[in-house]
Amino acid sequence: MSIVNIAAYKFVTLDDIATLRPALLERCQALDLKGTILLAPEGINLFLAGASESIGAFLTGLRADARFTDLEVKESLSDDQPFRRMLVRQKKEIITMKMPVIKPADGRAPGVDPATLKRWLDAGQDDEGRPVVMLDTRNDFEVDVGTFDNAVDYRLTKFSEFPDVIAAHRADFEGKTIVSFCTGGIRCEKAAIYMRDIGLEHTYQLDGGILKYFEDVGGAHYQGDCFVFDYRTALTPDLAPSTTKQCFACRAVVTAEDQRSPDYVEGQQCPACATPADASATEAASATSLAAPSA
Template sequence: MPSSALTSADLATPKRENNYVNISAYKFITFDDTAEKRPEFIAKCEELNLKGTVLLTPEGINMFLAGLRHEIDAYMAWLHTDTRFADVVAKESLSDHQPFTKLLIKLKAEIITMRMPLIKPEDGRAPSVDAHTLKRWLDQGHDDNGKAVVMVDTRNDFEVDVGSFDNTIDYRITKFTEFPAVIAANRDALNDKTVVTFCTGGIRCEKAAIHMQNVGYESVYQLEGGILKYFEEVGGAHYHGDCFVFDYRTALNPQLQATDTTQCYACRAVVTPREQISPWYVEGKSCPHCQKMSVEKSTAETSV
């Protein structure tokens, strides 16, 4: 997960209006030389002063990086010299601060942990729907075949709480490894509908849609590029709230601008602007969620 906490020194740095380019990108592809390539990624990112996280896995690559325009452009040009990643296109947003505090180049087993080894997006993706087509489906209330459209959020519960599509199905999962069980349990309720899976940037829903096909769902799509691409192309139509992101900005609105939503330093819960009014919210120390957990713990200990 990308680094997220800014220090007081970072915040004291004078702002430069939207000078930082934040990119997110991934590709599922056989990548069996991750250990050998890691030093090259470290050297290139350090040379270009980039911060953020790059995950190198046998099933592909996932990146969350930020830097100045020329630095990001130079990194993408370098990445494209590897034929495996020549077609990688990054989603972009802008900020006036560097949103990461350090650079992490990690070796992992999966881009996103699902523990379903038979799911290999490189061998074939589930059908995808682009942002404009999805908006049209949601505008008219059905897909092009007249079938009802159901949105399924594949993100964790705390991300969904920040914002999601209208009338979406939210199974309140706390980690992606829970998704296969809950989607199997609800197959009968969804199988006569067109299901569109979605997530922040497209990775989870890519695996989720393939899994749903594998277990017998007849009409399932993934939202191409996830919520962030949807925001970029059509704005916030049929979406309420913001989109949680894993950097200091915490959440982006449909204009891809940072909001006043933040994360508690102590418990890591998402804290809305309204919750920041609470006397329990002390920046960098506590929030109403901390208080709630404290009360619940005290109650449980008393009842024993």
């Protein structure tokens, strides 16, 4: 494998996006990197891929900025470049929650590292004897690719639905330790802050998300693969590309078995949307989410 893939984010106040954005784009293009960088007043979120030396040079330059010195990176390898282009985009939020009062740059919720979480799940409780509830903060199609055993899944279609759903189910978590998790940590960081704010004091975020958990302890207590927002579609617990695909027309998860169906045409349709009625209904959704990373 010759391509290094990195995922990273940091909540930090950015007030110079107008100059930072073109500078990062120029740097990535000079290093022949591809992927997406999102910039917002609340921070940075990036998924990049390229040659090892290019990734190293980019990170060295980025970390020379005092705001990003401690940027933590999740890394995996692939045989091929999983991105088609290089984008640096400005957004209102690096992950959209629509809760302006949630400001991770002002202080994050407590985190639990992967090794500690595995120990808790092995024991069936945390160090204080409370039952541990795994809370998946990702969208429904991501959860369908894989998730932790017995994880709570509210079938979210977008992260901005999370606050209302949790507020409605707040009583379900009383007396329990809650570990919010997502792909790389960004969504579960905001989620954990919100849950603490509404009085769920025993809430933690999984540091580094599923990808860091795979990196540190493998796939213990996890079923399936982890959806990623690039052309690999999903990674196995050993951080290798899986056989799972995503339909570009309807975003449905397409298993290896589904890919053998005559209704599956890569890049065009899958068994879930192959009929004319389904195809017309999903035509507007043909712009895949792979261009915009989420973690």
